[in-house]
Amino acid sequence: EVQLVESGGGLVQPGGSLRLSCSASGFTFNNYAMIWVRQAPGKGLEWVSAISGSGDGAYYTDSVKGRLTISRDSSKNTLYLQMNSLGADDTAVYYCAKSDCGDIGCKLVDSWGQGTLVTVSS
């Protein structure tokens, strides 16, 4: 059974940084692209970033380019999202998600974590 468990969320001041982690199990981690999706309070889901199974390709939505960095550690079966220069618009539940294949172009999400809340506020 696929399991995705996020951690690292919390309260951070505007301009601050946070690193989210996602521990993955139940599948061969290197074989699948991984994704971060967020949901702001009262809003719909938003695709944030994705990384290929091999880690050599990454994608970011425009609003986070230059501030958020996705990475993965195959030795730990863990996905990361380094978040810098955070603003109020980044307040959201962040979900770790697994794609259905390994390429960066794989965009069907077949498994989701439970999410971790990031609140940007002074």
Add this chain to the structure above:
Amino acid sequence: DIQMTQSPSTLSASVGDRVIITCRASQSINSWLAWYQQKPGKGPKLLIQKATSLQSGVPSRFSGSGSGTEFTLTISSLQPEDFATYHCQQYRSSLPTFGGGTKVEMK
């Protein structure tokens, strides 16, 4: 970006009702559409991919139809465990986008 518009945003229904949720894309996405179910405090669960293909283990009362720009999710006979929020997602473009969600609540 491809905009996805779901309707209604909220739907009140009773157990046994037939429920239909609509998702409209701002341009053709062929059949690259998925439906997810989300319950409070949980991540979404994939129900349907490629507009009509039911995921393994998903009850047959769920079905999807459509292609191009107009899609529907139908629950043929609503069960107590189906009260949840439903999201559509297009995965045709380089930036996948989601609809705003439809909350199915008890009448």
